[in-house]
Amino acid sequence: MSGTYLGMPAFPRAARAAVADTQLRRNLEHATGTIRGRRAEVVAELDDWAELRAAGAAIKDHTLRHLDRYLVQLEEAITAAGGTVHWARDAAEANRIITDLVRETGETEVVKVKSMATQEIGLNDALAEAGIMAWETDLAELIVQLDRDRPSHILVPAIHRNRAEIREIFRRAMADVPADLSDDATALAEAARRHLRRKFLAARVAVSGVNFAVAETGTLVVLESEGNGRMCLTMPDTLISVVGIEKLVPTWADLEVFLQLLPRSSTAERMNPYTSTWTGVHPGDGPQALHVVLVDNGRTGVLADRVGRQALRCIRCSACLNVCPVYERVGGHAYGSVYPGPIGAILTPQLRGTAGPLEASLPYASTLCGACYEVCPVAIDIPEVLVHLRAKAVDAKRRRVLPTAERAAMAAAAWTLGGPRRLGMAQRAAARARRLVGRLRWPLTGWAESRDVPTPAPESFRAWWRRTRGRTE
Amino acid sequence: MITARNEVLGRIRAALADLPADGADSEVPRKYRRAHHDTGLVDLFAERAADYRAVVRHTLPDELPAVLHAAARVRTLLVPPGVPEKWLRGIEPGRLLLDGPALTPAVLDAVDAVVVTGCAVAIAETGTVVLDHGPGQGRRMLSLVPDHHLVVVCADQVVADVPEALARLDPRRPLTFVSGPSATSDIELTRVEGVHGPRDLEIVLVSHG
Ligand code: SF4
Numbered sequence: 025m026s027g028t029y030l031g032m033p034a035f036p037r038a039a040r041a042a043v044a045d046t047q048l049r050r051n052l053e054h055a056t057g058t059i060r061g062r063r064a065e066v067v068a069e070l071d072d073w074a075e076l077r078a079a080g081a082a083i084k085d086h087t088l089r090h091l092d093r094y095l096v097q098l099e100e101a102i103t104a105a106g107g108t109v110h111w112a113r114d115a116a117e118a119n120r121i122i123t124d125l126v127r128e129t130g131e132t133e134v135v136k137v138k139s140m141a142t143q144e145i146g147l148n149d150a151l152a153e154a155g156i157m158a159w160e161t162d163l164a165e166l167i168v169q170l171d172r173d174r175p176s177h178i179l180v181p182a183i184h185r186n187r188a189e190i191r192e193i194f195r196r197a198m199a200d201v202p203a204d205l206s207d208d209a210t211a212l213a214e215a216a217r218r219h220l221r222r223k224f225l226a227a228r229v230a231v232s233g234v235n236f237a238v239a240e241t242g243t244l245v246v247l248e249s250e251g252n253g254r255m256c257l258t259m260p261d262t263l264i265s266v267v268g269i270e271k272l273v274p275t276w277a278d279l280e281v282f283l284q285l286l287p288r289s290s291t292a293e294r295m296n297p298y299t300s301t302w303t304g305v306h307p308g309d310g311p312q313a314l315h316v317v318l319v320d321n322g323r324t325g326v327l328a329d330r331v332g333r334q335a336l337r338c339i340r341c342s343a344c345l346n347v348c349p350v351y352e353r354v355g356g357h358a359y360g361s362v363y364p365g366p367i368g369a370i371l372t373p374q375l376r377g378t379a380g381p382l383e384a385s386l387p388y389a390s391t392l393c394g395a396c397y398e399v400c401p402v403a404i405d406i407p408e409v410l411v412h413l414r415a416k417a418v419d420a421k422r423r424r425v426l427p428t429a430e431r432a433a434m435a436a437a438a439w440t441l442g443g444p445r446r447l448g449m450a451q452r453a454a455a456r457a458r459r460l461v462g463r464l465r466w467p468l469t470g471w472a473e474s475r476d477v478p479t480p481a482p483e484s485f486r487a488w489w490r491r492t493r494g495r496t497e
Numbered sequence: 498m499i500t501a502r503n504e505v506l507g508r509i510r511a512a513l514a515d516l517p518a519d520g521a522d523s524e525v526p527r528k529y530r531r532a533h534h535d536t537g538l539v540d541l542f543a544e545r546a547a548d549y550r551a552v553v554r555h556t557l558p559d560e561l562p563a564v565l566h567a568a569a570r571v572r573t574l575l576v577p578p579g580v581p582e583k584w585l586r587g588i589e590p591g592r593l594l595l596d597g598p599a600l601t602p603a604v605l606d607a608v609d610a611v612v613v614t615g616c617a618v619a620i621a622e623t624g625t626v627v628l629d630h631g632p633g634q635g636r637r638m639l640s641l642v643p644d645h646h647l648v649v650v651c652a653d654q655v656v657a658d659v660p661e662a663l664a665r666l667d668p669r670r671p672l673t674f675v676s677g678p679s680a681t682s683d684i685e686l687t688r689v690e691g692v693h694g695p696r697d698l699e700i701v702l703v704s705h706g
Contacts, residue, residue, distance in 0.1 A: 055685065072528070075527075075530075078526050079525055079526055089513065091513070092506045092513075095505075095506065105669070111500070111502040113504055190684055209684040210689050216692065220693065224693070225603055241669065249692075250679055250681045250692035250694070251694025252692070254637070254673065257637075258641055269505065276663060277664070281529070293549070293676070294623040295676040297676050297680050298676075299674035300671075300672070300674075301672040303668055306670075309637055310637055324505065324512050
């Protein structure tokens with residue numbers, strides 16, 4: 025994939041450009057509005073949603089609390105079932121391991137099923153440098169790859185493209201596209217099916233992410249819709265699964281919680297069309313070589329932060345993106361990372377540190393309205409973490425001179441929050457009652473006040489707030 | 498030399514140093530339901546599977562061969578080893594194809610056949626069938642590459658909800674949870690059926706004799 029996040033402008037600048045792009049905003053508003061409504065319907069069907077959510081959060085917390093033990097257990101179980109486990113401290117190490125594994129097979133092409141972890145580590149570029157072509161097989165990923173673009177949403181990476189734009193991308197970049205391709209969604213999906221089928225049938229090596237890894241049994245789990253996941257997990261001889269170390273759950277039975285929480289929160293379905301689970305190598309069925317690469321790449325740093333570690337509960341459902349008024353206005357690219365929206369605003373600065381201007385500005389990419397927390401299926405208190413990260417940044421400011429790009433945001437924050445002590449009080453207040461919104465000034469004054477840039481929907485914001493606050497308290 | 502493994506594990510232990518030693522963590526609250534419904538499971542399963550555009554037919558055990566026969570009249574039936582013989586009673590041998598190593602991916606892709614398999618369990622709440630790819634269900638490739646998959650579900654295989662289904666399944670098997678035909682919502686969130694998996698998913702629900 026060509027898109028790179030290095031050298032991205034800081035959030036306020038990127039956001040200003042995105043907000044000015046009316047086509048992008050229209051695509052996003054339509055998409056997030058649709059999925060918000062559907063999610064609310066399927067969640068309302070389960071009268072024990074609150075209990076499932078509490079269990080989901082607690083299982084993840086428990087796992088993180090004993091992460092060393094569960095990782096070792098997972099390694100033992102996978103090894104016993106015929107797989108090989110590799111450990112990677114950072115992106116470079118993970119890429120090296122995966123590149124070597126592909127080289128050993130003698131292949132120069134791999135098929136990939138959507139994996140945020142491999143985007144995070146920049147695997148496609150690393151493989152390309154080694155002369156290995158990685159084919160994205162998820163329809164949205166394919167659109168993004170053909171367009172040499174970057175993903176803008178966790179679940180629907182091409183959410184910023186409409187049908188007409190997708191047809192143009194296919195016509196331009198897909199070698200075997202029918203001349204009379206229409207912009208009908210069915211026709212576009214059919215074109216992708218034909219394009220990828222030959223690759224699936226011939227594929228010898230696949231790289232996958234996973235949604236869950238079960239420590240007790242060594243089972244890996246992928247949820248998907250299109251069948252490209254099943255193709256990647258079934259057809260090749262060699263499967264390389266890249267697993268962030270926070271993906272674990274302790275037991276097989278724990279999946280009963282997440283297989284209810286995840287589909288309803290992400291695609292707003294009772295169940296996604298396909299879920300595959302596999303445990304090591306299954307003789308006579310599917311890949312006969314399985315490699316599992318466990319990746320840290322900053323996660324242990326997140327784990328060390330008492331407030332911030334809850335971000336590692338995230339199951340990447342993307343519900344928080346779809347309800348976020350800031351995301352809806354600015355889109356995913358402004359967040360400058362594979363993790364956009366509210367989760368990106370708390371995860372990226374923690375994974376990468378806040379030395380860069382983009383990372384330092386991300387904790388301000390929010391109004392603290394609390395909608396993300398409301399919908400999060402594992403109850404991550406995103407506003408709490410945002411406030412915490414702002415406090416840390418303000419603290420850091422006292423110790424060094426900040427790069428200029430983050431100054432505006434920092435100044436606003438300092439003005440509003442006064443300093444770590446007052447912020448600490450505000451944070452506790454937020455945790456109790458989330459009454460911050462009324463009092464805090466929008467910290468991104470730098471971009472929000474410029475006249476051609478509408479402040480993210482102040483009216484509907486307040487309406488939204490009134491509704492959600494009623495439920496939190 | 499410090500291995501990556503030891504270093505990552507060491508980082509984790511250091512990161513958790515603020516927490517009390519092992520054993521002091523709280524219980525996971527499991528107050529959620531084991532099931533959201535306790536009656537009418539078979540009908541609910543049929544309704545929910547149809548919701549996601551699977552074609553659902555009801556039949557009695559004696560009538561199953563006739564239903565499959567009707568499917569075979571239009572096309573070949575491609576079956577995995579281990580399908581119960583009584584399902585296939587009366588179907589001309591010429592219309593039956595048994596899966597085996599000779600059927601390469603390219604052959605499976607080209608074949609004009611209905612793949613007939615059983616399943617391990619079915620989930621009413623979500624309209625899901627789960628294959629564990631044991632006898633009568635075939636290797637994973639079989640129910641993936643050809644374009645038409647017919648799953649036979651016996652009424653006693655239908656459970657209410659996800660927890661009960663997982664309890665019945667063996668995680669050491671490869672498992673495929675199927676809820677409707679392959680679909681994508683990647684284009685403007687419009688749901689389109691039939692991307693890389695079978696475009697037609699047919700479920701034949703066999704009620705108790
Ligand atoms: S933070 Fe919560 S809502 Fe957002 S993607 Fe992660 S799990 Fe989903």
